[in-house]
Amino acid sequence: MTDYANTQKYATLSFSDGTPSLEMPLYSGSVGPDVIDIRSLYNKTGKFTYDPGFLSTAACESKITYIDGDKGELRYRGYPIEQLAQKHSFLDVCYLLLKGELPDSAQQQEFVNTVTRHTMVHEQMQFFLRGFRRDAHPMAVLTGLIGAMAAFYPDAIDVVDPVQREISAIRLIAKMPTLVAMSYKYSIGQPLVYPNNGLSYTENFMRMMFSNPCEDYKINDVLVRALDRIFILHADHEQNASTSTVRLAGSSGTNPFAAIAAGIACLWGPAHGGANEASLNMLQQIGSVDKIGEFISRVKDKNSHVRLMGFGHRVYKNHDPRAKLMRETCHEVLEALGLQNDPLFKLAIELEKIASEDEYFISRKLYPNVDFYSGIVQRAIGIPVDMFTCIFALARSVGWIAQWEEMITDKEYKIGRPRQLFTGYAHRNLE
Ligand code: CMC
Numbered sequence: 001m002t003d004y005a006n007t008q009k010y011a012t013l014s015f016s017d018g019t020p021s022l023e024m025p026l027y028s029g030s031v032g033p034d035v036i037d038i039r040s041l042y043n044k045t046g047k048f049t050y051d052p053g054f055l056s057t058a059a060c061e062s063k064i065t066y067i068d069g070d071k072g073e074l075r076y077r078g079y080p081i082e083q084l085a086q087k088h089s090f091l092d093v094c095y096l097l098l099k100g101e102l103p104d105s106a107q108q109q110e111f112v113n114t115v116t117r118h119t120m121v122h123e124q125m126q127f128f129l130r131g132f133r134r135d136a137h138p139m140a141v142l143t144g145l146i147g148a149m150a151a152f153y154p155d156a157i158d159v160v161d162p163v164q165r166e167i168s169a170i171r172l173i174a175k176m177p178t179l180v181a182m183s184y185k186y187s188i189g190q191p192l193v194y195p196n197n198g199l200s201y202t203e204n205f206m207r208m209m210f211s212n213p214c215e216d217y218k219i220n221d222v223l224v225r226a227l228d229r230i231f232i233l234h235a236d237h238e239q240n241a242s243t244s245t246v247r248l249a250g251s252s253g254t255n256p257f258a259a260i261a262a263g264i265a266c267l268w269g270p271a272h273g274g275a276n277e278a279s280l281n282m283l284q285q286i287g288s289v290d291k292i293g294e295f296i297s298r299v300k301d302k303n304s305h306v307r308l309m310g311f312g313h314r315v316y317k318n319h320d321p322r323a324k325l326m327r328e329t330c331h332e333v334l335e336a337l338g339l340q341n342d343p344l345f346k347l348a349i350e351l352e353k354i355a356s357e358d359e360y361f362i363s364r365k366l367y368p369n370v371d372f373y374s375g376i377v378q379r380a381i382g383i384p385v386d387m388f389t390c391i392f393a394l395a396r397s398v399g400w401i402a403q404w405e406e407m408i409t410d411k412e413y414k415i416g417r418p419r420q421l422f423t424g425y426a427h428r429n430l431e
Contacts, residue, residue, distance in 0.1 A: 009025070009026035009027075009028070009034070010023040010024060010025060010026055011023070011024050011025075011026050011036045012024075013041075015045075019045050019047070022041070022044055022045060024036050024037055024038055024040070024041070025037040029061075031066060031068075032066065032068075035058045042419075048419045048420075048421070050421050054239075054244070058239075059239060059244060059247070059416070060239065060247065060406075060407065060410070060412075061410065061412065062238065062239070062403070062406060063077070063100070063406070064076070064077060064097060064236060064238070064399075064402055064403060064406060065077075065097075065236045065237060065238040065399070066078075066238065067237070067238055067315050067316070069313070069315035069316045069317050069318065070317055070318055071318060072316055072318035072319040072320065072321055072367075073321060074237070074321050074322065076093065076096055076097055076235065076236060077096050077097065077100055077101070079096070079102075080321075081232075081233065081321050081322060081325070082321060082325065084096075084232055085229050085232050085233060085325050088102065088232070089200070089201075089202075089228055089232075090201060090202060090228045090231040090232050090235070090395070091108075091111060091112055091115060091201050092108065093231075093232050093235050093398070094111075094115075094173055094235070094398045095107065095108070095111050097235060097236055097398050097399060097402040098169060098398065098401070098402050098405070112201075114170055114174075115170060115173055115174045115201065116174070116197045116201075117174075117197070118170050118171050118174035118175060119174050119175065119177070119178055119195035119197060119204065120175075120178065120194065120195055121152070121175050121178050121179060121182070122152040122153070124152065125145065125148070125152055125179070125182070126182065126192055128144075128145070128148055128152075129141070129145065129182055129183070129186055130186070132144070132186070134186065134187055134189065135187070136187070137386060138180075138183045138184060138187060138386055138387050138389075138390050139264070139267075139268045139274075139386075139389050139390060139393070141183040141186070141187075142179065142180060142183055142264055142390050142393060143261050143264045143265050143268070144261075145179045145182075145183065146172075146176075146179070146257055146260055146261045146264055147257060147258060147261035148257075149171070149172070149175070149257040150255045150257040150258055153168070153171055153257070156168050156171070157255035157256065157257065159250075159253055159254075159255065159256070159408055162409075165256070165405060165408065168255075168256045168257070168401075169256070169401045169402075169405065172256070172257070172260065172397050172398075172401055173397060173398055173401070176393075176394045176397050177195075177201065177204065177205035177208065177394060178195055178208060180205070180209075180387070180390045180391070180393070180394050181193065181205060181208035181209045182208075183387075183390065184209055184384075184387055184390075185208075185209075190212050191212065191213055193207065193208040193209075193211055193212070194208075195208060199219075200224070201228075202224050202227050202228040202231065203219050203224050205227070205394075206219070206223070206224060206227065206381075207219070209382075209383070210382060220336070222332060222333060222336035223333060223336070223337075223381050226329045226332065226333045226377055226381065227378075227381060227391075229325065229326075229329050230326075230329075230374055230377065230378070230391060230395065231391075231394065231395040232395075233322040233325060233326065233370055233374075233395075234322075234370065234374075234391075234392050234395035234396055235395050235396065235398050235399050236396070236398065236399030236402065236403070237396075237399065238315075239403075240272065241266050241267075241269075241271075241272050242263040242264070242266040242267040242272060242273065242396065242400070243263065243396075243399060243400055243403050245262050245263045245265075245266040246259045246260055246262060246263035246400045246403060246404050247259075247403060247404065247407050247416065248262075248416040249262040249263070250404045250407060250408065251407065251413070251414065251415045251416040252415055253415075256401060256404055259400075259404055260397060260400050260401065260404070263396075263400045264393050267389060267392060267393055267396065268389055270309070273389045273392040273393065273396070274389050275309050275310055275369070275371040276310070276370075276371040276374050276375045276378070276388040276389065276392060277375070277385050277386060277388045277389055278309040278310075279309040279310030279371050279372055279375050280344070280375030280376070280379060280385050280388070281309075281385065282308075282309045282310075283344050283347055283348055283351075283375075283376075284344070286347060286351070287347075288343070288347065289346065289347055289350050292347070292350060292351055292354055293354075296308075296354060296355070296358065296360075299360075300360045308351075308355060308361075308366070309371070309372075310368055310369055310371040310372030310373075310375070311355065311361070311366050311367065311368055311369065311372065312364070312366040312367075312369065313367075313369045316367065316369065317365040318365070318367065319367045319368075320367060320368065320369040320370055322369070322370035323367070323368040323369055323370055323372055323373060326370055326372070326373040326374050326377065327368075327373045329373075329377055330345060330373045330376050330377050330380075333377050333380050333381065334376075334380055337380055339380060342376070342380070344376055344379070345376050348372065348373065348376060352368050352372070355368075374388070375388055378391060
């Protein structure tokens with residue numbers, strides 16, 4: 001807690017069980033809620049705090065991404081997401097997240113060149129890939145491939161060496177599109193496509209996904225820009241479940257690829273990155289506008305365990321700014337492809353409208369999140385539904401590595417070790 005440690009503010013904790021009351025330092029960040037430093041609580045009182053799901057716990061100090069959930073704002077390194085999405089490329093955003101500032105033109109050129117030179121993966125990785133079943137879920141394959149990067153690139157995984165950390169960060173960002181495209185090609189039985197370093201980051205990814213030896217992929221600027229925007233919108237989101245997983249795994253000192261493979265595994269869940277796949281599947285299951293009422297009734301029935309996927313967020317209790325940008329991109333893409341009458345898009349718009357007027361969603365402050373429209377955009381681009389979460393992982397890898405780097409270089413860095421409220425048998429003996 002380097003910057004805010006000289007606090008003059010305190011919180012007083014009093015107890016009803018006779019434990020003397022305790023003053024604990026209160027720190028203010030540059031923006032956002034104050035935090036109470038409870039680190040000495042156990043030493044001084046023998047008590048823990050209890051916060052499953054981290055509803056009120058700041059697990060680290062960070063300077064990277066800030067969300068104001070009540071206002072519906074998201075900023076990377078202080079810049080509003082809307083400005084970055086409109087004026088910058090994904091690689092600029094990567095630079096910003098990693099280094100703290102946007103690149104000038106010389107830095108931009110150097111960064112693009114460096115990333116571009118690392119797009120190819122070790123030739124042996126395709127043989128590793130071939131060990132998977134072809135019908136495996138691409139997220140299962142991707143988790144394996146990223147974990148395996150520590151085996152293919154062991155020369156730069158010493159976490160105490162800043163040069164090696166930077167090489168690994170570049171390798172991750174540069175090779176992620178190649179590995180995602182490889183998992184896709186493998187699953188559909190097509191030859192793997194090598195990167196083409198004459199193309200931009202996103203063009204190159206689309207070509208590796210959609211071209212084959214018989215037919216090159218025709219670059220469509222609207223679609224490239226849309227996918228680049230998807231990458232920007234998913235690049236980081238402060239201490240979400242997968243990022244916290246990367247930090248926790250990385251706190252043991254494990255190599256970055258192992259930590260990020262753990263993050264990918266966490267992202268896969270339907271409450272997190274798997275929501276874009278679940279959301280599109282949900283739209284397909286609803287099928288038509290006249291079935292929305294019936295579906296909403298099921299969502300509102302607690303016993304059904306059905307959720308409106310792509311709706312709600314732990315932090316946003318207002319519109320998710322990414323959802324608004326995604327809806328805009330959705331319009332652009334469908335128009336460019338002549339799909340303005342896409343039935344799923346119409347269904348999504350109607351579903352959003354109905355939910356926004358329904359007391360259940362209003363009272364719980366449930367709004368569409370980024371995943372509600374991103375599936376429709378990705379589907380229009382030609383990305384199959386089960387690849388959606390891989391696209392999320394590709395984009396988020398920069399956030400994960402930036403947050404991991406911040407943790408490793410934090411003076412307060414310690415292995416993460418939560419405690420528990422134990423309610424099992426205290427002690428018993430065998431008969
Ligand atoms: N549909 C129906 N009801 C919902 C939904 C939903 N999507 N989300 C929350 N609720 C209800 C929930 O049942 C609860 O109601 P009650 O107070 O009556 O018990 C209330 O809203 C609060 O829900 P919660 O589960 O305590 O909220 P949370 O902050 O723990 O969960 C969430 C956040 C994102 C997991 C949840 O909103 C959800 O499951 N959404 C659907 C999945 C989804 O779209 N996830 C993507 C999140 S954005 C991308 C990312 O960051 O990965």
